[in-house]
Amino acid sequence: MIGTLATGALSIPTPPITSSFYSIASVSVASGGISSITFNSIPTDYKHLQLRLFIKAAATTNGTPTIVYNGDTSSVYTYHELQGNGASASAYSPGANYGGQWYVLGGQSADQYAAYITDILDYASTSKNKTIRTLMGFDNNGSGRVYLASQTYQNASTAITSLTLTMQSGNASEFSHAALYGIKD
Amino acid sequence: MTTTYELINKVILTGSQASITFNSIPSTYTDLQILSSGRTDKNSTQNNPLISFNGSTSNFSYKFMTGNGASASSSSGSSNPINDVNASTSTTNTFTNYQIYIPNYTNSNYKSFSIDSAQERNDTTAYLELWAMLWSYNAAITSITLNSDANWVSGSSFYLYGIKNN
Amino acid sequence: MASVTYEPIATTTLTGNAKNISFTSIPSTYTDLIIIMNYSINQPSSCWVRFNGNSATNYSFTELRGNGSSAYSTRGSNQTSSYFAFNVFPDTTPGNSIMNILNYSNTNTNKTFLTRTNAITGSYPGTAAYVGLWRQTAAINEITINMDGDAAYYYLSGSTFTIYGVKAS
Numbered sequence: 223m224i225g226t227l228a229t230g231a232l233s234i235p236t237p238p239i240t241s242s243f244y245s246i247a248s249v250s251v252a253s254g255g256i257s258s259i260t261f262n263s264i265p266t267d268y269k270h271l272q273l274r275l276f277i278k279a280a281a282t283t284n285g286t287p288t289i290v291y292n293g294d295t296s297s298v299y300t301y302h303e304l305q306g307n308g309a310s311a312s313a314y315s316p317g318a319n320y321g322g323q324w325y326v327l328g329g330q331s332a333d334q335y336a337a338y339i340t341d342i343l344d345y346a347s348t349s350k351n352k353t354i355r356t357l358m359g360f361d362n363n364g365s366g367r368v369y370l371a372s373q374t375y376q377n378a379s380t381a382i383t384s385l386t387l388t389m390q391s392g393n394a395s396e397f398s399h400a401a402l403y404g405i406k407d
Numbered sequence: 408m409t410t411t412y413e414l415i416n417k418v419i420l421t422g423s424q425a426s427i428t429f430n431s432i433p434s435t436y437t438d439l440q441i442l443s444s445g446r447t448d449k450n451s452t453q454n455n456p457l458i459s460f461n462g463s464t465s466n467f468s469y470k471f472m473t474g475n476g477a478s479a480s481s482s483s484g485s486s487n488p489i490n491d492v493n494a495s496t497s498t499t500n501t502f503t504n505y506q507i508y509i510p511n512y513t514n515s516n517y518k519s520f521s522i523d524s525a526q527e528r529n530d531t532t533a534y535l536e537l538w539a540m541l542w543s544y545n546a547a548i549t550s551i552t553l554n555s556d557a558n559w560v561s562g563s564s565f566y567l568y569g570i571k572n573n
Numbered sequence: 574m575a576s577v578t579y580e581p582i583a584t585t586t587l588t589g590n591a592k593n594i595s596f597t598s599i600p601s602t603y604t605d606l607i608i609i610m611n612y613s614i615n616q617p618s619s620c621w622v623r624f625n626g627n628s629a630t631n632y633s634f635t636e637l638r639g640n641g642s643s644a645y646s647t648r649g650s651n652q653t654s655s656y657f658a659f660n661v662f663p664d665t666t667p668g669n670s671i672m673n674i675l676n677y678s679n680t681n682t683n684k685t686f687l688t689r690t691n692a693i694t695g696s697y698p699g700t701a702a703y704v705g706l707w708r709q710t711a712a713i714n715e716i717t718i719n720m721d722g723d724a725a726y727y728y729l730s731g732s733t734f735t736i737y738g739v740k741a742s
Contacts, residue, residue, distance in 0.1 A: 241410040241412070241413040241414075242410075242412050242413045242414050242568060243411075243412040243578050243579040243739075244578055245578045245740060245741050245742035246742070247742060248604070248741035248742055269442075269564075269566060270442055270566075274604075274605060274673075274675060274739070274741075275675075276675040276676040276679075276682075276685065278682075300527055300528065300529050300530075300533070302474065302476050302525075302527065302533045302535055303474065303535070304472070304473070304474030304479055304535040304536075304537075304637070304644075305474075305479075305637065305646075306635060306636060306637025306638070306645075306646030306647075306702070307635070307646055308635045308636075308646055308647065308648030309646055309647075309648075310645060310646055311472070311474075311479035311637055311638075311639075311644035311645050311646045312474070312478065312479055313473075313474025313475055313476055313477055313478055313479045313535070314474075314476065314477070315476035315477070315530075315531045315532075315533065316531075317530070317531045318529045318530055318531070319529060334683060334685070334706065335675075335676070335682050335683070335685050336685060337673070337675045337685040337686065337687050337704065339673055339687060341442070341504065341506065342504075343442055343443070343444040343504045343564070344444045344502070344564055347444075347562070349500065349562055350444065350500055350501070350502050350562055351498070351500045351501045351502070351527075353444065353501060353502060353503065353504040353525055353527045354504065354525070355504045355505070355506075355523065355524070355525035357523065357673075357687055357689070357702060358687070358704075359635060359685075359687055359702070359703075359704025360685060360704060360706075361633050361634060361635050361648075361685065361704045361705060361706035362633075362706070363633040363650050363651065363706060363708060364633070364648075364650045364651075366633075366635040366648070366704060366706070367635060367704075368635050368636065368637045368646075368687070368702050368703060368704040369637075369702075370474070370523065370525070370535045370536075370537060370637075370702060371525075371535070372504070372525030372526075372527050372533065372535055373527070374498070374501055374527040374528075374529065376498075376500075376501075376529060378499075378500040396681075397676075397679060397681045397682050399604070399675075399676055399679075399741075401604055401605075401741035403578065403739075403741075405442070405566075405568075406414070407414050407417050407566055411579050411580050411581060411737070412579045437584075437609075437733075437735065438609060468693050469693070470639060470640065470641035470693060470698055470699055470700055471639060471641075471700060472637070472638070472639025472644045472699075472700055473639075473644075474644075479639075479644035480639075480643070480644050481639030481640060481641055481642055481643050481644045481699070482639075482641060482642075483641030483642070508669075508671065510609055510610075510611040510669050510671075510733070511611045511667075511733055514611075514731065514733075516613070516666075516667055516731060517666050517667060518667075519611065519666070519667045519668050519669045519691060519692070519693065520669070520691070521669065521671070521689055521691045521700070523689065537637075537639065537689070537700045537701075537702060538691075538700060539668075539691030539692060539693055539698070539699065539700035540691070540693070541666065541693035541694070543666070570609075570737075571581070572581045572584040572609075572733075572735040572737075573581060573584060
């Protein structure tokens, strides 16, 4: 019958045990905020990583934090984005050999946190550069942006064993949250 | 013991290969997800592999959106190419990171699925893409082939996961 | 006992047509929610989500979309629900949406969520990414999926909607 709750059985599954998707570590930002978040000693026995970020810059203007891998701040990164800003779609890249990835945050309102889902496939490869794919966005009820973005960490010979998110201006706000997951084969 | 998110099969190439196939996909999951880090030896900076289900290259259509580092655009078609992947003249050791998500792959309706793709290069130009795809066929998907349209190179990896909703 | 990181919370497959689908009593014990939707509708419309039955103008979204001819972006503000498929509509051929709601149970923050939506056919087809905002700090314990239009607009039998919970350590 149209207009009521869904017809058909709404089933509540018996919780199964996952076998390929694991939580590695998480950080919840406490009062006072934090200028950087680091995941160290990432085990190499997963095949892929997924980073899920819920984060707000304490600064009142949009911030552009960076993420670097293995503490490597040299110009070995690339960055590309496909963006919608509510008015038009666009694409951008700063070009070759950039230093660090750009994540764009919304910091103009007290309670708006941005969301990011980052997938790093074959992060532990010692023969491939690391290509990172991120779906991200923030909305401020009249402003905001949504992106598909990517980065390369151009270090084929080394597995990713750490990643560091650093706020370019001020701190990540209290209640920001970063969670790192591993996907096994 | 049931599992929600688990590996069904994987292919990790140690040599070149024109295509990879996941056969005999069990019908016991709800959705399928392919996570792939792929590169071909096509004489280009990028090329579009071809997807087929159950050995069929027919009844596919797509709409996608792309950003090339400078501008965004969208296109559509009625064939079976998928996202741009790194090819032989693109940045060395760089492989495209992409996900194919196929919900309800066993139902008796047409199959709507998505691709999110990041083809990176040490250059301003590289291709970020979001794809909507449709396989206009009612059969359950029991095999998936990704044809490189050249050869997938050594190091290309393909992981097929099943996601189960109960 | 192995910890559970990714698990289904509830699922429904329509055995008849329905205009709305509700998930209630969502536990607060996960970190994020993922909603996988594979659906057909009977005529062009726009699909939206509402949380905790809140129908005040607390919702907004920003969209990035390609319709097969052009890529563009739109937004909606101060709305009574959040569109995750805005004029991107399948007809009887299914489309799909994957919605990620991060930190859905945090009682100190508004809720931000990301959605991928795909529909090849219909009056307004395309592929899209959305960021949505619900300006309430309450934990999400109820999700209603609906669409624009009166009772003549509905999801078709066979459409499926599943909520998964993802739990950080």
